[in-house]
Amino acid sequence: MCGIAGIIYRNPQFYKNLGSDLLNLIQPLETRGPDSCGVGLYGNSIESNQLKIVLLAEKAIEWEEIKQLLGKLFVVASFTAMGNGKLVTLEGKIFNSKELIHQLCACFPQVHLMSYGQFLEIYKQVGSAQSLFENYDLKTFAGSHAIGHTRMATESVVDTYHSHPFAAGEDLCIVHNGQVSNYYKLRFALERKGVVFETHNDSEAIAHYINYHLTQGKSLETALHSLLNDIDGTYTFLISTSDKVALVRDKFAAKPAVIYESPEMIAIASEYRCFLNLPTFDPSATIREPDAGEINIWSVSNVPIAPAIEVVAEQTKSAYADLRG
Amino acid sequence: MNNQTILHQAVLDCTDLTTRELNQKLKALASEGISSVKVINPAGRHNLAVGITQAIAIQFQGAVGYYCGGLSEKVDIEVFGGCGWSVGENLMSGNIIIHGNASANAAASAHGGKVCILGNAGPRAGISLKGGTLIVTGNAGYGSAFMMQQGCLIICGNVGENLADSIYDGVIYVGGNIASLGADAQIETMTPQDWQLLDEELQPLAINHEKYDFKKVVCAKELYNFKAKDWSKWKDAY
Numbered sequence A: 001m002c003g004i005a006g007i008i009y010r011n012p013q014f015y016k017n018l019g020s021d022l023l024n025l026i027q028p029l030e031t032r033g034p035d036s037c038g039v040g041l042y043g044n045s046i047e048s049n050q051l052k053i054v055l056l057a058e059k060a061i062e063w064e065e066i067k068q069l070l071g072k073l074f075v076v077a078s079f080t081a082m083g084n085g086k087l088v089t090l091e092g093k094i095f096n097s098k099e100l101i102h103q104l105c106a107c108f109p110q111v112h113l114m115s116y117g118q119f120l121e122i123y124k125q126v127g128s129a130q131s132l133f134e135n136y137d138l139k140t141f142a143g144s145h146a147i148g149h150t151r152m153a154t155e156s157v158v159d160t161y162h163s164h165p166f167a168a169g170e171d172l173c174i175v176h177n178g179q180v181s182n183y184y185k186l187r188f189a190l191e192r193k194g195v196v197f198e199t200h201n202d203s204e205a206i207a208h209y210i211n212y213h214l215t216q217g218k219s220l221e222t223a224l225h226s227l228l229n230d231i232d233g234t235y236t237f238l239i240s241t242s243d244k245v246a247l248v249r250d251k252f253a254a255k256p257a258v259i260y261e262s263p264e265m266i267a268i269a270s271e272y273r274c275f276l277n278l279p280t281f282d283p284s285a286t287i288r289e290p291d292a293g294e295i296n297i298w299s300v301s302n303v304p305i306a307p308a309i310e311v312v313a314e315q316t317k318s319a320y321a322d323l324r325g
Numbered sequence B: 001m002n003n004q005t006i007l008h009q010a011v012l013d014c015t016d017l018t019t020r021e022l023n024q025k026l027k028a029l030a031s032e033g034i035s036s037v038k039v040i041n042p043a044g045r046h047n048l049a050v051g052i053t054q055a056i057a058i059q060f061q062g063a064v065g066y067y068c069g070g071l072s073e074k075v076d077i078e079v080f081g082g083c084g085w086s087v088g089e090n091l092m093s094g095n096i097i098i099h100g101n102a103s104a105n106a107a108a109s110a111h112g113g114k115v116c117i118l119g120n121a122g123p124r125a126g127i128s129l130k131g132g133t134l135i136v137t138g139n140a141g142y143g144s145a146f147m148m149q150q151g152c153l154i155i156c157g158n159v160g161e162n163l164a165d166s167i168y169d170g171v172i173y174v175g176g177n178i179a180s181l182g183a184d185a186q187i188e189t190m191t192p193q194d195w196q197l198l199d200e201e202l203q204p205l206a207i208n209h210e211k212y213d214f215k216k217v218v219c220a221k222e223l224y225n226f227k228a229k230d231w232s233k234w235k236d237a238y
Helices: A012-031 A063-073 A097-107 A129-135 A183-192 A202-215 A220-230 A272-277 B019-031 B192-205 B228-236
Strands: A003-009 A036-043 A050-056 A075-082 A085-091 A112-117 A120-126 A143-151 A173-180 A233-240 A244-249 A258-261 A265-269 A286-288 A294-299 A308-311 B009-013 B036-040 B056-061 B075-079 B094-098 B114-117 B130-136 B150-155 B171-174 B185-188 B215-219
Touching: A003 A012, A003 A173, A003 A233, A003 A244, A012 A036, A012 A129, A012 A143, A012 A265, A012 A272, A036 A129, A036 A173, A050 A120, A063 A075, A063 A085, A063 A097, A097 A112, A120 A129, A143 A173, A143 A233, A173 A202, A183 A202, A202 A220, A202 A233, A220 A244, A220 A294, A244 A265, A258 A272, A265 A272, B009 B019, B019 B036, B019 B056, B130 B192, B150 B192, B171 B192
Parallel strands: B009 B036, B036 B056, B056 B075, B075 B094, B094 B114, B114 B130, B130 B150, B150 B171
Antiparallel strands: A003 A143, A003 A265, A036 A120, A036 A143, A050 A085, A050 A112, A075 A085, A112 A120, A173 A233, A233 A244, A244 A294, A258 A265, A258 A286, A294 A308, B171 B215, B185 B215
């Protein structure tokens, strides 16, 4: 099971609703994933020479020492307590994420870097959506888009760090419903390319796979098309960057997804009933399900954009004549 | 569709009831001889009207979730909205009509009765059908009629890849395009009896079958018994 959800607003006047709308959307999905809940929110923009990082430590820790370490690498512009972690704004000319992660791991292995980027903030924890939103005060979070997840663990341990979303790279995160069957093969291939995995959750591989292709200079569309062939298993997943949200469904349509498109927003959820929870639910809006192997990509901008829908048609190995002629 | 005389109509509101309470009430009303129940605010909830085994007409005023009407007998269910996965799964007898689109696995392994989707159906429509009739007036998705064993599937629109993969028996009519056939499925010439059956099934839905280009798909029965010379067919029929 697991539940996935996403929101993209078509107009900045609705940005203030992001936190409360996302909570409304993912709460019904707790029946699909009672283990943990997580969200990746895009908002609270910062200066162009700054960077936001979200740090999390479940055990007691000397935050002051971490602040000093960060101060050696960058200028620490803000250092705010958020639930069990910190939201930190850094300033610097060159931001080397690998160096940051390496230093953090070496000096403070009990601290986890949840997300980094100009817009993205990831918060997740074991338990209900309500408690997550209260713990991190997310109901008032304003932003352009977000994705969320409720987890029913099948492949790896139930804890905060194995909860979704998984981040890889700047402003990039994914939520996934399903299983990656060729996880180890994929993981070893990516590790040989220098990717460092933080957990044993199979979904983390999807985030790293896409990030690797993006850093190779490929477009998100191209990366997702190659993913359809390279990742074996069942999935509907949402991937989000600073300016795009994509929904991908496997070729067997094994996992559910429903898309809701109104003049105000695009919402994606595992089940139809989630939309009924939205205060602005419009029954006359377009509500549809993606086909097997369908890739939807929405651009996040102030103008409504028709999604670039692409359906991957595979040549079937039918022993019978092609009937389309 | 319902020309029966309604003797008593009850109304149930899902808002104040758990799914279990609602289903128990439906069963109680059926055993009391109430002929018709209107259910309001179903709100896309799962497992509604599951396991009803006595005759009763149920109208859902809105969309329902997964498994609506599953495991039921003698029911007459009408949904004024869409439905989620596996509507009418394992239906034994009776009718289910959906005034909207259906998600995956419509009428999965239904043994009898009839499920009508007055819209599109998602992937695997009529999967493992065991004797019921499934009618989809729009399109149906990928892998429909997978491992179908008996019964009848009518799709007026187009159907996705891998239709009737590993079919055993039963008959499928498709009025639009077939993206591709699965293992051991083949097209067969329509007979006058086939047209008559389509006429009987589609006329009550005010659909003229002559406006469609119906094709008949059945099992080729080439995988029933293993023959070494057909090795390649076996290899591809995963």
